[in-house]
Each structure stands twice: as structure tokens, then as C-alpha cells.
Amino acid sequence: MSHTQTPARAVAPRDAAPGRPAATARRRGSGRETLAGYLFLTPWCIGILLLTLGPMLVSLYLSFTSYNLFDSPKWVGLRNFQDMFADERWWKSVRVTSVFVLVATPIKLAVALGVALLLVRPRKGQAFYRSAFYAPSLIGASVSVGIVWRALFSQDAVVDQAGRLFGLHTDGWIGDPDWSMPTLVALSVWQFGAPMVIFLAGLKQVPRELYEAAEVDGASAWRRFRSITLPMISPVLFFNLLLEIIHSFQVFTSALVIAGPGGGQAGGPGGSLLVYTWYLYDQGFQQLRMGYASAMAWMLLLGIALVTAVLFRTQKLWVHYEEEGTGVR
Numbered sequence: 001m002s003h004t005q006t007p008a009r010a011v012a013p014r015d016a017a018p019g020r021p022a023a024t025a026r027r028r029g030s031g032r033e034t035l036a037g038y039l040f041l042t043p044w045c046i047g048i049l050l051l052t053l054g055p056m057l058v059s060l061y062l063s064f065t066s067y068n069l070f071d072s073p074k075w076v077g078l079r080n081f082q083d084m085f086a087d088e089r090w091w092k093s094v095r096v097t098s099v100f101v102l103v104a105t106p107i108k109l110a111v112a113l114g115v116a117l118l119l120v121r122p123r124k125g126q127a128f129y130r131s132a133f134y135a136p137s138l139i140g141a142s143v144s145v146g147i148v149w150r151a152l153f154s155q156d157a158v159v160d161q162a163g164r165l166f167g168l169h170t171d172g173w174i175g176d177p178d179w180s181m182p183t184l185v186a187l188s189v190w191q192f193g194a195p196m197v198i199f200l201a202g203l204k205q206v207p208r209e210l211y212e213a214a215e216v217d218g219a220s221a222w223r224r225f226r227s228i229t230l231p232m233i234s235p236v237l238f239f240n241l242l243l244e245i246i247h248s249f250q251v252f253t254s255a256l257v258i259a260g261p262g263g264g265q266a267g268g269p270g271g272s273l274l275v276y277t278w279y280l281y282d283q284g285f286q287q288l289r290m291g292y293a294s295a296m297a298w299m300l301l302l303g304i305a306l307v308t309a310v311l312f313r314t315q316k317l318w319v320h321y322e323e324e325g326t327g328v329r
Contacts, residue, residue: 062294214228238319
């Protein structure tokens with residue numbers, strides 16, 4: 001008689017899973033890291049709530065009120081916005097700011113890119129030149145820089161006397177309505193160091209093999225710049241363009257200081273330096289129309305948001321990004 005023997009199964013207890021203690025330890029460690037991350041973020045969250053988001057919501061409420069900093073705000077609805085569109089000086093500030101943005105931004109980016117192209121190749125004293133060109137951006141649009149610029153471009157100053165040698169006769173650049181805006185543009189362009197550094201970083205990522213192949217094919221320097229350099233650094237160009245447009249819309253200190261004493265209400269000679277933020281400051285802190293100034297601030301925000309949206313919508317036409325895993329742009 002034959003007996004069929006069934007092999008016995010080894011049944012492991014449920015709590016004896018070998019990977020469970022390690023997995024539990026990893027989850028606990030991950031939880032502690034997450035908690036530590038939130039703790040480190042807490043000061044930033046408090047700051048953005050109290051110093052950014054909170055004031056923004058208050059200004060949104062004030063934009064629908066009449067408020068002079070001393071009496072309680074009175075709800076007026078859309079009257080501030082209606083008064084704004086009927087205000088000739090408001091339209092003047094919009095025109096002056098638009099001219100500044102359209103002129104200063106492309107010139108500044110062109111100068112920054114040109115200098116970056118000169119400094120991208122190794123040369124003697126390269127570190128010194130990079131630091132020297134970047135130094136003006138470290139100073140920023142401070143009052144001291146505006147005072148120096150006013151001293152250089154005022155009547156009978158260095159620039160005025162140099163202009164007379166070439167037949168350019170003015171009563172000082174900052175005192176002439178036709179030349180005060182070029183003075184402000186020149187100050188903005190002079191501080192091209194920040195976009196220059198970003199352009200340098202982008203240019204260093206362009207493969208040298210592309211230029212070598214183009215040279216073998218007989219492409220000129222301009223053709224290499226137009227067909228290789230610009231497409232390859234187009235994301236960096238888009239980033240710089242976006243930042244500089246936003247900064248140009250926010251110009252304030254330079255225009256105020258260049259106009260000098262007594263120019264606070266007039267906006268410089270003939271209102272030629274009445275940029276948007278200057279008029280906002282005038283209405284809010286000199287005329288004590290804080291509700292009106294809050295409405296102006298929100299209109300500025302909407303304007304910048306609209307320009308930013310247009311840039312993002314049109315970037316697909318000229319910005320080329322590298323496709324992941326293919327190396328094709």
C-alpha cells in the first residue's frame with residue numbers, strides 16, 4: 001500500500017515581515033523631515049501673510065473707498081476707477097511709463113547681451129571686467145545714484161559741456177523736457193549687470209560644436225548669431241525680458257531724484273518724468289487720496305499681468321526649449 005506524502009507548508013507569522021520595521025522607520029524619518037520643512041517655512045509664511053497678502057487685500061478694499069489716512073474709509077464703489085479714467089495726469093503717467101518701458105527695456109537687454117558676448121570667451125582680466133560691469137547693478141536705483149546722475153546731467157555739468165563740443169546745446173538734460181526721459185533711460189541702461197550675468201550663463205550652455213559646424217559651412221558671424229545664438233538662448237532672453245519689463249513699470253526713485261527739488265508735483269520738466277508710480281505716490285502720500293492711490297496700484301497690477309500674459313502666449317512663436325531626452329530644441 002502506497003502512501004502519498006504531501007509536503008508541509010511553512011507558514012510565517014504575520015508580524016514577522018522582514019521589511020516592515022525598515023519601512024516604518026523610513027516613514028517616520030520622512031514625517032520628521034516634512035515637519036522640519038514646514039517649521040522652516042513658517043517665518044516665510046507669516047511674512048507673506050502679514051507683509052504681502054494682508055496689505056494687498058487691504059488695498060483692494062481701500063480702492064473702493066475714499067480714505068485720507070486720518071478719517072475712516074467711506075465706501076464709494078467704482079468712483080475711484082471712474083475718476084482715474086477721467087484724470088488727464090493719470091493718462092500722462094501711463095504714456096510716460098509706456099515710453100520708458102518700450103525704450104529702456106530693449107536697449108538695456110541689447111547692451112547686456114552685447115557685453116555678455118564679449119565676455120563669454122576666456123580673456124585676460126575677464127573676472128575684473130565681469131565684476132566692473134556688474135557693479136552698477138549692486139547699487140540699484142538708490143537715491144545716491146540719482147543724485148550723482150542729476151549732477152552729471154544738470155546745466156553746465158560734465159555731460160552738458162561735452163554735448164556742446166558736438167553742437168548739442170541744452171539747458172541741461174534734466175531741465176529740458178525733450179532730454180529728461182533719455183537721461184532716465186540712460187540711468188536704467190547703465191545698470192545692465194544683472195541681465196548680463198544671466199546672459200553669460202545662457203551663452204555658456206550653447207555647444208561649441210554648433211559654431212564649429214557653422215564655420216565649416218561658411219556661415220558669417222551674423223548668421224551664426226541669428227541662427228544659433230539667439231534660438232539657443234531664447235529661454236534666457238524671455239526670462240530677462242519679462243523681469244526687465246516688470247522692473248521698468250515700477251521705476252520710481254530714479255525719476256523722483258533726477259527731477260530734483262520742486263519736481264514732486266510737476267513730474268519733472270513739462271511732466272516728462274511723471275512715471276506711474278510717482279503719480280501714485282503723489283496721490284497717496286501728498287494729496288492724501290489713499291483710496292485713489294490704491295485703485296491706481298491695482299490698475300498697475302492688472303496692466304503688468306496683462307503684459308505678462310501676452311508674453312507667455314506669444315513665447316511659443318520665438319522661444320525654443322530643449323525637449324527632454326532628445327536634445328532637440
